């Protein structure tokens with residue numbers, strides 16, 4: 133079944149989504165098109181002549197020249213899945229369209245899988261979103277602010293909550309009219325010059341003009357070839373200042389997502405995945421409908437992630 137990106141422009145309802153990706157054959161076709169946009173090429177001999185064996189996610193491409201068999205899903209996020217691709221695609225749809233985030237529990241209920249399965253799918257898809265978004269850097273005028281994700285862990289002992297708190301930097305680039313373009317939200321090891329220097333080098337283009345409330349560590353953005361403009365805020369918090377309006381809006385949206393959809397999660401373990409998935413959606417907010425098609429392509433092109441790696445705690449630099 134053919135689909136084109138234009139038809140998604142006016143919004144994509146669930147019936148429209150199901151029309152495009154409601155069958156195993158349509159999903160397999162979409163995976164094939166995302167992986168081999170110029171047609172199948174044998175991974176061994178690069179030959180294009182082939183025959184197709186099997187159906188759905190079990191589809192195999194056998195090279196006519198060397199007889200190598202390539203699986204549709206081996207090496208992808210869907211590798212060795214026992215679920216139909218239609219459930220994966222529905223999960224992609226729900227995650228891409230949920231403006232304030234979607235919990236694994238909601239996903240479990242909506243697609244009819246066990247909680248551990250929903251959790252893994254959710255984390256694999258979020259991981260693709262975070263990795264994809266990590267490749268972009270902000271340029272031009274950028275507002276930054278420091279914040280903490282989480283607080284006291286539910287049921288934690290009083291005063292012991294900080295172990296599940298993750299420091300992160302929120303940054304938003306603005307256009308010449310002062311409207312927001314793109315956001316980055318990244319966990320950092322702490323608000324030290326070293327951590328901000330590392331963050332700036334992976335998150336900002338040289339030449340960006342960074343505006344902060346003057347927290348000392350932000351001066352380290354100059355290590356990445358950026359200029360630093362510390363706004364004098366006195367006793368006031370950046371949240372009260374109009375010049376930090378957009379970074380505050382991003383922080384507000386993030387807070388709504390965390391408190392609304394997730395309640396609490398292991399912030400210290402998985403902060404970057406949640407933050408990256410949030411930024412992925414924010415940065416594509418003008419085209420919520422097209423986001424489905426793009427996330428389908430990004431997930432289909434994503435590499436297989438072993439379960440132990442998904443469960444492993446992140447390290448924040």
Ligand SMILES: [Zn+2]
Pocket residue numbers: 174175176177178179195196197198199200
């Ligand atoms: Zn071949």
